[in-house]
Amino acid sequence: MTLPSLPVSQVEVVLCDCSAQDAERVFACLRTHFETDRSPDDPPHETGTDRPTMWTGMYDTAAAVAAGAGEHPEPPSAPVTVEVQGSPPAVRLLREALEEAYSVSQVGVDAGDQEVQLQLRVEGREGRG
Structure with missing residues (x-):
């Protein structure tokens, strides 16, 4: 069984x-760079349970947006685990967008012929925010 692959410019992002x-x-931060299915009018919200919560979004790295260029987004209050999946060029563009604003370290990778999945740790930079 083969799973459908994402369009070459699309990256799936999972935050946990x-x-x-x-x-x-x-x-x-990512909305200032790419079109997404995540509306700013529908922010993530707590579920009120003790179960782990994950938030997902799809970003189109071929659909760059000019809004927010040069802005410094507010840093997270604690490290965030970011899992990204897509074609290597699209994942690279999304990672570069995160690196412009935050300190980003790679903590895992699973690469195939057509897609790559990275696990990143995103934190605020020292002296900013």
């Missing part, structure tokens, strides 16, 4: 191990 507020900060 963070608060809803920090998830929105990361999503807001």
Whole structure:
């Protein structure tokens, strides 16, 4: 069984191990670079349960947006685990967008012929925010 692959410019982003507020900060940063299915009018919210919460979004790296260029997004209050999946060029562009605003470290990778999945740790930079 083969799973359908994402369009070459699309990246799926999954945020976990963070608060809803920090998830929105990361999503807001990415919205300043790429078109997304995540509306700023529908921010992540806490579920009120003790179960782990994950937030997802799709970003089109071929559909760059000019809004927010040069802005410094608010840093997360704690490190955020960001899992990204897509074609290598699209994942690279999305990672570069995160690196413009935050300190980003790679903590895992799973690469195939057509897609790559990275696990990143995103934190605020020292001296900013």
